[in-house]
Structure formats: structure tokens, C-alpha cells
Amino acid sequence: MDSILNSRRVKPPAQPPTTNLPQLNLRRCADVKPEHITWLWPNRIPRGKITLWCGDPGTGKSIGTMDVAARVSTGASWPDGTHGSVPGSVIVFSAEDGVEDTVVPRLMRAGADLTKVHVMESITHIDPTTGQTVHRAFVLGEHVPLLEQAVERIGDVALVVIDPVSSYGGKVDSHKNGDVRSMLAPLTKLAADHDIAILMVTHLSKGAGGKALYRATGSLAYVAAARAVWMVARDLDDPKRRLLLPAKCNIAVEVTALAFSIMGDASGPFVAWEGVVDMTADSYLKSEATRQADIAKGDDDSVLAEAVAFVQEQLKDGPVLAAELQATAKAQSIKFRTLERARKQLRTKARKRDGTNKWEVCLPDQMDVKSAKPPVTRNLGDVGEVGGVDGHTAAPSKRKSAKSAAVRLGEHVDAYFAKRTDIKPAARFPIHVVCDWLGNTEAIAQERYLQTTDADFEAARNPQEKATRNPARGLSETPCMAAHEATEHQKTPYFQGVSQHSMAEAGFEPARGLPPFGF
Secondary structure, three states: OHHHHHHHHOOOOOOOOOOOOOOOOOOOHHHOOOOOOOEEEOOOEEOOOEEEEEEOOOOOHHHHHHHHHHHHHHOOOOOOOOOOOOOOEEEEEEOOOOHHHHHHHHHHHOOOOHHHEEEEOOEEEEOOOOOOEEEEOOOHHHHHHHHHHHHHHHOOEEEEEEEOHHHHOOOOOOOOHHHHHHHHHHHHHHHHHHOOEEEEEEEEOOOOOOOHHHOEOOOOHHHHHOOEEEEEEEOOOOOOEEEEEEEEEOOOOOOOEEEEEEEEEOOEEEEEEEEEEOOOHHHHHHHHHHHHHHHHOOOOHHHHHHHHHHHHHHHOOOOEEHHHHHHHHHHOOOOHHHHHHHHHHHOOEEEEOOOOOOEEEEOHHHOOOOOOOOOHHHOHHHOOEEOOEEOOOOOHHHHHHHHHHHHHHHHHHHHHHHHOOOOOHHHOOOHHHHHHHHOOOHHHHHHHOOOOOHHHHHHHHOHHHOOOOOOOOOOOOOHHHOOOOHHHHOOOHHHOOOOHHHHHHHOOOOOOOOOOOOO
16 A cells, blocks of 8 residues: 555656757755855855945945955955955945045045055947947946956955945835845855855935834845845934944844944045944944933933933922922923933922912922911911001910911902912912912012002102001001901801901901902
8 A cells, every 4th residue: 555655756857858848957955065154254245145234324434345445355354353254355336425436535545555446437338320439327227247357357346335235226216125125136246156255235214213124215126135244323312423223133143333434534434343233233322312302302312311400409308389390491492302301311290289289399308398388378478467566476366366367368269369370469468478479489470470560660760649558557558458348248148157256356457458359
């Protein structure tokens, strides 16, 4: 039975094709001889492969590639300390920098052997109709065979720099994967056949955050064709410093980022490499996106640090009303969100002020500290004269009745102020009493509540017409306090329980001069 089954599984050997139809070519792995990956710059730029450098304009991509080209031409050591290889020739495609004023001076400043560096300028051919020489732009999809002829003619080419690759795509749509892959396929084969490192340069797309592989301009096929992808960016903490950050390198065992700066002297600019940095392209983009979001909202590190210092300064002496803290922060151009982040960082606490409905803010170690500004009803000296005598020196019996009357009077005025914020309270009561009732500082009261009226100017011009103080009463009678009689206020629900008789005993005029509260 087994012999029958085995006989069915065995297929006859394939016969040679007898037609001109396309055939699928297969290669048995047992017939493949394994090879080690060779490196132009160990763990950073492989030979026989495509490497991609991407970054925003002005970050140092081009001058960095010229430093690499110079080291290849002389066989110098690499910036990370690894040994250089045998000196080799370099072919440079530069579409954005001038050869005479930029490319060659940078190569010279980097110490390149200029005899081994060749710059591609154009493609020339003879026009069959006119017999004249015609110059054309190099197109990757058409002229890679001409590049291969140049590589064979030079003989020791180790590196080809294409900066930027988008300038040599011709009519190919750089955003279509199929078109880009077809364009790069001959270049990939050229690198493998001649063991050449191809270093392509491209820009980053607009936006913030995301993965670095998706930020390269154009189709993802550029990133897919490259075996190593590096991003060149400015250091977020030091804009003069640049970073060469790994975004993709799946053929290297260990990959690290490098920092460098662009220095300059009388001979021109040059790259000064600094050392290894613990960062990747993805982590950099994440930090950059967070930084940009914070700056847009006014919450970058320096602004947040200033807000934290502000909150600490405001709360160092004890709890402060939340409304007062916000108003002071706004006056110092500290945004509300920044203030909230600073409070969160300091772990501040919010609680209601004793005896009021107002919220106050304090530091965690101030939770047992009483309010810095006790209610005015606890300090009769703040109320003013009571029965012609200061609250602190009044007789005990009168102080008790005066305190009760002051509490009710404060509630009465609070209710009135809650509905009428455009009144002129300083015309009736001392400024510190008004501020305690409103829960604000004198500066905020002067800015938002207190205004000079025509009656104030009139009283200043005619001091003899000012209302005199009644020695039998504790409150001054001013022109704006004579509009209504006490009987009107005794009808209102806000003043119930404080009779004219009890107020007189305490030395207060029973709400004389305040408008009726029955609205």
C-alpha cells in the first residue's frame, strides 16, 4: 500500500520548456552560499544596500554626507571610533548645492581626497538630427545603466550619494509605491552587483509625532527599499546641536544615535562629531510633538517652571483664595491651563474658607493652617466704630450685640453685592471691610468694583455740603446713603431678625442708605 502511495507522490522530472512562454526561475537554498554583510560604516551604512537619510531642511544632512564621502575617500576612521576601510571613490549627485561654492569647499574642509570624488553633472548625447551635444538631467528610472558604466570605468567606487533622491525621479509619481519600487529596483541591483553603498537623502513630511518611517517624504517604498534609515534632526534642548537618529536598521546587531555640531572657521563649515546619544528617531518625534503642543498652549518647560515658582510664592504664607490666585496669575500673563498644571505639579489642595462659601488654595503641608484672612465678623476692629466706640474697646455687653449685628449686616451686604456688582461700596464702608466681604484684595477691588462717581467729585468741591457723622450712630451718613429709610429695609427678607431696636443698641444705624433688597 505504501509503495502505491509513494508512487503517486513522486512526480516525473520537469521537462525543458518547449515554448517561449515566461518561466518562473527558482533557486534552491541548498545551492546558495551564505555571505556576511559588509559595512562601509559599521552598523550604520551597509555596502551592497541602500541607506536613507531623512530630515528637515537645514538640519545638516548634506554636509553630513560630505563628511562621510571625505572619510571614504581617505579611509579615515569613523566618528564613533570604528576603523575605516580601504580608501575608495565616491560619486556624488547633488541637485541643490553648487559644486564650486558648496560641494568642493565642504569636501576640502573635511579633508577629502578630491581625486577620488566625482560629481555627476548631467547626461550628454549627440542629437542625431542636429549633430549637437545635448545635456539632459539624470533620471533613475532610465539612466542607471549609465551609472553602472561609470562605476565600472572608475573601478573602486565604494559610495554613491544621491541628494535629494526626489530630484532624480523624473516623471515618476513619488507617492505611488509601484512606480517608486520600479524606479529603485535597478539601483538596488547595482548596489548588490558591485558591492556599493548607496546613500540617498530625502526630506521629512510636515506634521508632528508619529513613527519616523512614515515621515519620509514621498512613498513608503523609499523606506522599504532602504536597509538602514536614519533621521537627522536638531537637538530639542540645543538647536545648534544635531542628532543622527536610527529609524530602521534591521541588519545591525546594535544601533546607537550620534550627536554632531556644524562648526566653522575661515576655511568654511565642517562637522564636529560629539558622541553617542541614547535616543531613537521615534522617541525624538514623540518628544518634539509634546514640546510643540505645550508651546502652543503656553506650557513649555520654562513657562511651566515660572508658573510653579509663582504658585509657591503666592502660597508661601498660607492659603489664598482661588479666585484671587487666578486673577493674579492672569495679571502676570500666566494662562489658566498653565496655572492648573503648576498646581498639579505642586499637589496643591482646595478647600472652603472657614465661615464662607469661597474656595481657597493651599500647599499640602498647609492643610492644618487656618485661612490667612479670617472673616471680618471675627475682628470687630475691622467693622469700624460701634456706638461711637471702637469695636476692640467696647464694653463686653455691647461687643456681643455688635458682633451679632455685624454678622447679619455682612450677610445683608453680601446678598446685595451678589446681585449688584456695579455699586460703589467704598462710599458706604471702609475699603478693608468691603474687600473682606467680597473676598478680594484691595488691588482687585480697585480695578473691578470701585469707581469714582460724579457725586464724589461734587462732594470734594463742596466739602461743607458733605453729610456729617451722627455721633449716636456707628456708620457715616453720606449723600449716597440717604436715598432710603430704614423702614424700607426692615420689610426685606434679607434683613429679617435684625430689628431697628437691636441695631440701635449695637450702635448701628439699621441699614440706612442702602437701596431696598426686595428685587
